[in-house]
Structures are given as structure tokens and as C-alpha cells.
Amino acid sequence: MAHEAKSLSTPTGSAPIDVEADAIQAIGMGIAQPDDATALRREEAGADYEVALESLNQWQLAWRKFRHHRLALMGLGILASFFIIALVGPIVWPFDFNTIPQPDVIVYQGRPPSLVHPFGETGGLQRDVLNLVINGARTSLFIGFSSMALGVLIGTIVGSLAGFIGGVLDNVLMRTVDVFLSIPLLFLILVASRFFGNGNVMLIVMIFAFFSWMGIARLVRSLFLSIREREFVEAARAVGVRDRRIIFRHILPNAISPIVVSASLIVAANIISEAFVSFLGFGVNPIYPTWGNILSNALTFIPLGNWWWPFFPGLMIILTVLAVNFVGDGLRDALDPRTRA
């Protein structure tokens, strides 16, 4: 009778467990699993020829797709060259921004672009606009990227604590986010930079970071909430992995793609905010060039027809923000697991 019962079993046949069974299965997958198939065919053939079994991690896979995104590559190129210019430019370019050629001469008209001054000269102290733009790039890019980094750090910590631990802490943190989001940010930034900033770059960075982490916090929280319930996290707990390790090694790497994408958009937003705040005279101390400061200083000369003074820093802002957005777009496509080949 017992063996009668066993005959009921449908799936348990007597297929041997060996390499061939898997090889058949893997080859059956055909194009979908080329690596499997080639590896196993080689095994069957007694490994008399070597086929590289290439394994790519998530970044290598992402780069492979990013490469095919033309605009994103262009954006990356623009950003990279701006970075190089910002770092090397002040050393290479013959005009020092602290030295004013003729401090006692004040002119009412700047000079349009020429061979010596490709971006023209300013009115007033006759400074080289290219020189200002290069030095401004340092500050503006620094503010844009470091305030993003700080904001993303705060947002990730808050979001992961809220999402992973949950309960009361989640409530407290998320209501804090709500409060931050309900404040009219623009005015707060203006007031904060006037009272705490005093034109200091580091303080401006901190103010920007302090008001740009909420989106990331919400994003990270939602990612943690969903990834925490994924089976591999339970599997990790089932083998005795500590919470700390689960957060940093199992959940965070899976959440990193959306974080990177939205971080790139924050950079663009922060560069624009910096220009805006500095333009209004509430940002970085106006004696230091940032793209916003240059625009602000150019304001009075625009009616005189000095178009080159605001045009070039403005162009830099537009190019940088576009480049950052293109890179963000490329990252979104490259890191999206649904489009993974």
C-alpha cells in the first residue's frame, strides 16, 4: 500500500543529478543564458578550449548601458571638462582673479570678447570674464556637489532608519520631513543664508544640504520598506546575519540606483539655487566669484550692452545643469533593473 501511495507522486522521477542534466537545461535556455550554455558546453567538450566566463557586477552592467546613451555621455564629458577646468584653470589661465590690472581706473564700458580675453572684459574694474567664470566654476560646482553629498547622506541615514526600524521612530522622522517640506524653502534659504551664511561657502553648503535631504529621505525609506520584505533579506536573517550588515550589505546596495539618480538631479537644483541666492545677494560673499555672483555684478551693466558679462556665466549654468540632468537620465536608464539585458 505504501508503494501505491508513492506512485501518486508526480514530480519525483528518477532523473540523475549530474552535469548533463543541468547542461541540457541550461542549453535549453538558449540565448537567454549564453554564459551558462557556453560554460557547460565547454565542460562537456572536456575543456579543450577556453571561453572567458565574464561576470559583471551591477556597476559594470550599468556602464555597459550608459555607454550607449549618447546625451548622457556628452553630459558626462561636459561635467568632466568643467571639473578639470575648475581645478586646473586658475593655475593655467594667465590672469589671477585677485590681481586687478588697473585698480585706479574705472571704466564704464567693458570690452567685448577678443583673442586675449575670449569671454570679454567687465566694466568697472576691467576683469577678465573667463577668469571669473573659471574661478566661479570652482565655487559653484563645489557647492552643487558637496551640498548634494551632504544632503544625500542625511537623507539616506534618516530614510534607512525610518524604513528599517519603523514604528515610532519612523513616525517621528517622517513627520519631521513633512514639517521641512511645508516650509516655503526659498524664503527660508534666503533668511538662513543672511543670518548664518554670511557669505561663507561651507555654511552655504550646509544650508543647502539641510534643506535638500527630504526627498532622498522619503525615497530611501520607501526603498527600505520594500527591499526589507524581499526574500533575500529574510534569507540573510535566516543564516544569522546581523541587522547592521543587512542594512549596509544587503539592502543599501539594492537601493543605490534610485538614490544615485535622484542625487544627480539634486546637484542641478542646488547649482541653480546657488546662482539664484547669490544673484539676490544672499549667497556667497560677492567679492568671490560664483556664477550667481558674476550674474549679480553684471546686472547694472546689462543696459550698457555688455552682453558677454552675464552671457558666459549664464551659459555655464545652463550647460552644467543640462549636463547633470543628461547624466541623471543616463544613470536612470542604465541602473533600471527592468531594462537590464
Add this chain to the structure above:
Amino acid sequence: MTAEATVAEISVTIGERPAGTAPGEDILLDVRGLQTHFHVMDGTVRAVDGVSFSVPRGGTVGLVGESACGKSVTALTIMRLLDIPPAEIVGGEVWFDGREILALPEEEMRHLRGNDIAMIFQEPLTSLNPVLTVGDQISEQVRLHLKVDKKEGLGRAIESLRTVGIPNPEQRVKQYPHEMSGGMRQRVMIAMALSCEPKLLIADEPTTALDVTIQAQILELLKAVQERTKSALMLITHDLGVVAEMVDEIVVMYAGQIVEQGTAEQVLTRPMDPYTMGLIESLPSVKKRGGRLSAIKGVVPSPFNLPPGCRFAPRCPYVWDACRTTSPELIPVGGHGQRARCLLHTPAGAPRRAAVFDTAASSGTTAGHGA
């Protein structure tokens, strides 16, 4: 944790052994009167409601039942992997290897997991972390529990991949889960579970997500490694065919309770509970060719609205008035260790018993196993 308090308070006798005393040396896992409830918005779900069974060292036990009958929750309670709250272990004891583990501090429990009790999950496709290589994931727990360095951890990972029949393990450890087929990934899961040579292996529907040919391979493999490593196996499944092949003892669950338990032969050939009989009848078989497959009518009752009497009463073909008011106990039947939860086996059901088991013998059960 709440478990500590409740376990200490329990003084009643659960199952065969008095509460608070360790089981015999030959028993690896002894679950007694386990009660796990979930407190959710609509009320309390008694997901596991007084479940007692034991797994001998090196033995194999199958936990069988429909979806949502409490099989997986039982396993997760044993592993203490449930989120508390919403879950609450209301009562019962779990003795593992001579220790009561529901009261263990979390830190000691963590050492037990993966090292002494390993679990194989249902979905090999989602149970592996997509951003870590297979080798990283296996060696992670080896390094965690056996305190070896990275190189040795990887060596062990390669070794355990070889054990489960994965060709070219030196290359495979460097691969990511998405580069493997479903069957391969389930092998990786098994390799992972075995890497620390656990005393108990809990397999939660290990083959449900795989196609039938791969199912057969994985089950053979599981059986082979279980026999080789002498670890005990607790197999959770809804597939009676699988348990028939794999286990010595069967525990049938319905709506959070055990409705029948006994050896595989007893339960499959002489089912004593109408629910088990229904399950067996609903299997396709060579002898029933051409006819319609029978199914148990109705669905599992809502956990918020359990029937007052026998929980199977609304679906039972042999139901009578008493079933709707009296809750049956799990009582010994037949005198060979088999137990069933049905009023038919009480004195009250005696007049009907003969009729039921005669019809069963002539129609339903015969379809599978003859008399």
C-alpha cells in the same frame, strides 16, 4: 521578548512531555503547543494554534497543508524570524538540541540560525541577493559562524557548490544570481543551507517555483545530501507526492492546527481525518484516468471568522450536528502513534465511523491506494 514571559508561565502538559523539561536525546526538535498569533487591523489571526510535533535526529518530517494553513509560520516561528509585532508567540515551547529556543537571547539565536538550523526558501529567484556574487553570499555565513577568513570562506563556498552538483564551482562563485537558471539558484540555496553543516534543515516548499523536471532533481539532491550529512529535514509542502518520496513522518495542518499526524505510510494509506482523505483524493492518479479530479469543496475559512466547532466542518463531506459545535481534539487513532482531529474517532462518532471509512475504502481512498 514576550516569548520569555509566556513560556515561563506555561505549566500545563502539552503533548506527551511535561512543559519545561527537555525531550530525550534522540529528539532534535520538539515543538509543543506552539501558538503564534498576528495582531492586525481586523483583529487577531491565530496562524498557528497549538501545534506539537517532533523531529528525531537525522529524521525527516513533512508539514503538509493547503496555502495559509500555518505551515510557513510554524517554520518561521521555530527560526524566530517573525516580526514581533505584528506577530506574537502566545504560547508553547520549541526545544532544539536540548535547549528551549523561544526564550534564547536574540544574539544566541543568531548563532543558531544558519549554523545549526538552516532554511531553504520557496523562491530561489528572489532569495538570493541580486547585487552580491553567489560566492559572497555563501561565504558570508560561513565566515559568520565558523569564524574563518575570506579565502577559506570562499573555498568552503566552492566546496558546497560542488556538493550540490554545480559544475565549474570555481567560476560559479564569481557569478551573480541573474546569471543562473532557476534550478541552479535553488542548488545554490541548498549549498548555502548546507555550508555550515546544520543539524536541522527546514525546506519551505523548495520546489514550488521550479518546473517538474528540475523539481525531481532538486528533491533527489535534497534527499542525497540529507542522508550524507545526517541532518534532520523538515519539509514544508502542499504536494503529497513530494512528501511520499521524501519523509518518514507526516504532519497535516489545517487552519493553524494539526489535523493528522503519523508515519508517511499511515497517513497516506490509512488517512483518519476527512481533510487528509480529501487531500489524497484530490491527487491525480493513473487509476483515476478519464474522470474528473475531485476537489475539497469550499475554501479555507477566514482566520477572523473560524467556525465555532471543527474548523473543517463547513467543507467536510461527513459533517453532522456535533461537528458544528464541538471542537475536536487531536487524539490517538489506531494505536500505532497515528493521531487525528475528528469527532468520528470519539465515542460520539462511533455509530458513523464504520459508514465513513467503508465509503472511503470503496470510493475515495481506493483510487490511490486500494485496501
